[in-house]
Amino acid sequence: MTKQVRLGIIGLGGMGSGHARYLLEGKVPDIKLTAIADIAEARLEWARENLPPDIARFATGEALMESGLCDAVLIATPHYDHPPLSIAAMKHNLHVMCEKPAGVYTRQVREMNEWAEKSNVLFGVMFCVRTNPVYRKMHDIVQSGDIGSIKRTNWINTNWYRTQAYYDSGSWRATWDGEGGGVLLNQCPHNLDLWQWICGMPNKVQAFCHNGKWHDIEVEDDVTAYVEYPNGATGVFVACTADAPGTNRFEITLEWGKLVYEDDKLMQYKLAQNERDYCKSAPNGFGIPEMTVSEIAIEGEYTVHPGVMRAFAAAILGKGQLIADGREGIRSLLISNAMHLSSWLGRPVDLPFNEDLFLEELNKRRATSRLKESKTNKLPGEDIRSGMH
């Protein structure tokens, strides 16, 4: 057996303890969990009682990094702590896997990337939904170019239902100061990442974010966004945490037809001819080119977090590639930042946008942010310094 990667987990809330669980179950053979860190005494206590005794426990991320027990860290703290802890780890020449969102604003993530570059370590972001074979397939089909350029994208992404009790379960939840946003920062980073991974980055964004529309929270729980792409295509993204039942329907229109993913089915509508050519040459006014409709068979396993961690270990050991490089991690954040900014300004925002203006506007909101009284403090889940993202 080759050498294992020694991993430390920083932040042992809902996500961090979940990561520990599958690692201890041996789901990532190339990784050995050697240490954990959490600033909450109660969670260290929980770790002492529930994790094997050979896993070292530290009260701070820095202490874990300095211990010499780790080759890599997995950072699963609240959002704002992702960048400083990641950068600190990079300075210790540790490889970093960071929970999403990589940061709350893009300037942070840019710095993370710069430090990853300087330190010559690997920097991955936990975009585990990229391991879903449906989205992999959509990515492959669209990025292959076989069915032409995109003309339109439309993702109704409203199946993120949350009750008021969810928001009341942690004082940091759904606050500008605790999370830096609402559904865009907590629930949708995966979807925004997949959207750009499959369809490419937009270059213009206008979003309509509604804060505390359905819940007693200060951040957005209802978003409709319109985007434009460099090739002229347009797109719509709708997200909400109060639609019951919600919808997850992702449609991509391309020159040779369309892809529609809904209800766990991926349908392909494939034309016999490029619509752009047909439009110009067809003698008739109505009708479309010949078309075949087929359900695309989805092969492969949805490996989720263990899949991302196996790829992370393989990349560290020089025998594979990351699922999502930190450089890509910035993209979903660019989109959500642009959505927030356009909504705050009430006008479309071009990408790249003014990052200083964004931060200024965000900080205005952080300044008046009210942390809620936490009504519950569960372990290892929904607590002030961590949580299930």
Added chain:
Amino acid sequence: MTKQVRLGIIGLGGMGSGHARYLLEGKVPDIKLTAIADIAEARLEWARENLPPDIARFATGEALMESGLCDAVLIATPHYDHPPLSIAAMKHNLHVMCEKPAGVYTRQVREMNEWAEKSNVLFGVMFCVRTNPVYRKMHDIVQSGDIGSIKRTNWINTNWYRTQAYYDSGSWRATWDGEGGGVLLNQCPHNLDLWQWICGMPNKVQAFCHNGKWHDIEVEDDVTAYVEYPNGATGVFVACTADAPGTNRFEITLEWGKLVYEDDKLMQYKLAQNERDYCKSAPNGFGIPEMTVSEIAIEGEYTVHPGVMRAFAAAILGKGQLIADGREGIRSLLISNAMHLSSWLGRPVDLPFNEDLFLEELNKRRATSRLKESKTNKLPGEDIRSGMH
């Protein structure tokens, strides 16, 4: 048998000749077609050759109105002529059924309504898709209030594919001066009417219209619009004439669930509890109320134009009601005008909007409008003074 309504058709292009056909086939027993009018000599010639000889032919709408041969008129001319001809008919105390759109700008339609009121005649708009039992059912379900208030509407309405040959088939087509707009004025009036008929009127609109994006035309062939409703709900409407295959998917999210119409199927997702109550009282953070999913059986016939004309005749004869009153005819136009205006101004528009500003902006575009060289001049279809809407 009761007295029949004597009807004259003004405008004998694609639509007008189609109306004549089913009337002559006896599909509207209460109506007798007595006269037609068209300003094109060639089409009067066509009528002489193809219609029964007892149907009087006139070279102008005015002459038909003055003939005393009609109790009612059906106006099927190009868009800009709908209001003046309708008002002229009302002044002659003739009942009016007008093709959609009732006019190109709302001020016109407001005048039509005022004249209908003054003249004490019936004024209907040809919103024949309201006779589609699926949309009737959606209307009944939503308007009954049984599943609560609307929270979100989303209509992907892109199955309006048209080739360049279609646009080249009439010089008036897809011009500011000929039609007053593109997909919003020609293809979508039915959908915009149904949208508001089923879900109610929005009070804020921001559209992103793209002119000549996919075709060599001066008006919009690609539209994404975001709206807000008085109760705080939001909506999206997407229309295009270049998506092949297009999509017709209409989703309405309500407090007690959602309705989804796509692929000729209407699905209802019905919660056991109002989501608004559940959200506030549920002890858990995730999960939604119990739900039943069912396909709604669609009963009844889609009677289309004959259905609208049968209702029109019945209303005239005092034994029924119009499918769509002229007062409602203004609503879809209010929406499309607001979409155009918001796109021109690059900002959201509140309803009611400034109609003078709209007309000023429209007239700017009409002033530079270029009628195309008509490449074909078919009879009775795609011609300069009429056409299939």
